[in-house]
Amino acid sequence: MSQLLMLAISYLVGCISGSYILGKLFYKKDIRNYGSGNAGTTNAMRVFGKKFGIITFLIDFIKGAVLILILKFIFKLDNTKLLLASLFCILGHDFPFNMNFKGGKGVATTLGTFAxxxxxxTLISVVFWIVFTLxxxxxxxxxxxxxxxxxxINLYFKTFSDIQVILLIIVVSIGIFRHNSNIYRLITGKENKIGARKR
Structure with missing residues (x-):
């Protein structure tokens, strides 16, 4: 598999949006027109309910996990290419061409690829994630x-080349950047708690 094809496939897989597909399929609604306007798990949970949010999370997680699973164990790609594939899958989720580049924030997809x-x-990071949520x-x-x-934690457990560290930094930076509106609301005290539904 050529690197260009691998990146294209990774991006297209990322463009599969759980909340958008389920919203259109079951509610005939575009999730981006409701709540925070984000096509991700948290907004799906707030707008359409907890069950909808969980299914959204699973779809976005599984697409990333299956992509890297295939590339790692079938195509035997090295860590640099796997990180590139993860990055492009996350970019597809966050900025999907088929949704006018207005997607989610990449948490579930990042979790799926890195798992x-x-x-x-990744498991240790998830444990801390759950603790912070509680x-x-x-x-x-x-x-x-x-x-x-x-x-x-990735840096602590594994030795990375310079290019791999840069790719890790890009993944993390995109994830934090996608939360810029949340950071503003946290600073101003206007951020919503989990479960606070918006209509």
Whole structure:
């Protein structure tokens, strides 16, 4: 598989949006027109309910996990190419061409790709993510912490080349950047708790 084809496929897989597909299929609604306007798990949960949010998370997680699973164990790609594939899958989720580049924030998709790429650091990051969620009951705080810890714990457990560290930084930076509106609301005290539904 050529690198260009691999990146194109990774991006297109990322463009599969769980919340958008389910919203159109079951509610005849575009999730981006409701709540925060984000096509991700948290907004899906707030707008359409917890069950809808869980299914959204699973779709976005599985697409990333299956992509890296195939590339890692069938095509035997090295870590640099796997990180590139993860990055482009996340870019597809966050900026899908078929949704006018207005997608989600990439937490579930990042989790899915990294769960296969490097399982133990990802698992530890998820544990901290859950702890932060239970403590603060705010999705944005726990998600931002997840991205930061994912980077730090990966570096602790594994030796990366310079290009791989740069790719890790880009993945984490995109994840945090996608939460910029949440960061503003956290600073101003206007951020919503998990489960606070918007219509």
């Amino acid at each position: 296969i790429f490097n399982f133990l650091p 403590i603060f009951n705010t999705a944005s705080i726990s998600s931002i912490a997840f991205f930061i810890l994912l980077f730090l």
